[in-house]
Amino acid sequence: MRLKIPLTGSVLDYDILGAKYDGIGVVGDPSDPVKPVEINLGHVSWGLVTIDLVNNLAEIEVSPAENISVLKDGGNPDKPEDWTTRPSTPIEKQGFLDNAKSLVESHTVDELYTMSKSKRLVKTEEVVEKYRGNPPNVAAREQLLSQE
């Protein structure tokens, strides 16, 4: 499942050549990395697909957690040894995805920035123009991702 989430952080540059190969091209500031706003999507992992520097959006591929922890019958929730980890069921996995999707899509971009207390993406017009003239080759990234 793919989601688009507003970006925060600072963009240092856009690598035109690199974008042909990785489908992203964005060079972020290590001390203020480019990333989706800090919202807790719950029991899902995700990987970056591409970045839209015009609209300040990250497109991510979201996957449900393969395992969850549950409290043993009669267990004390304050004792780690009373918890056990088991594989997520197909229904639970769908629920994890639905929750993440609902969290993102039920809020506006402005609301997501406010909720997450994240600042807007910092970028220069020069970088955006490089992006506009040479958009990332997302197909190349998807080709490599599909090989995993």
Next chain:
Amino acid sequence: MPLEFPKGSVTLDFAKRAVGGALAEDVEGDTPSAEMLQTDNAAGYYRQINLGAAEVTIVTKTLNFNAASLAFAAAFASLKEMNSADNITLRLYMGGVLMQTSAELDANKPINYVLRDFKALVGNQECKLTAISAVAGSTYRFYGFPAITSPCQAAISVGSVKLV
């Protein structure tokens, strides 16, 4: 966790375009970040770290990449949470961009976790594994070898293919 990358001259048929080049190897493990050393255990079997709202760097690798390199990074951690309410999330950054995020890991028992991705990188660029917890004061132990001077509870390896 060393990764072996092939070496030698190759021609890559990449994205339907033949690209001549040489495969290069940038392979090296890493030591825990200074933040990991805050509450080192005397026995040396693990390093303990407390997480709050702030994101903490676990391991970092900075390399100088060729003008057209497609880099692959794999980060590994062996960890356990010490309080039942804790949930840890691991993140992989490449070149100042967040590339991969784990689900909240319920590590009631020790687990091993790997994050990996690829990105075009040019010049001096950093790849790193970080951790963050939604629960303030969460405590985690990263397990490794029983040696105080050379622990290896987490690692990040980076390999790159030079495209031109």
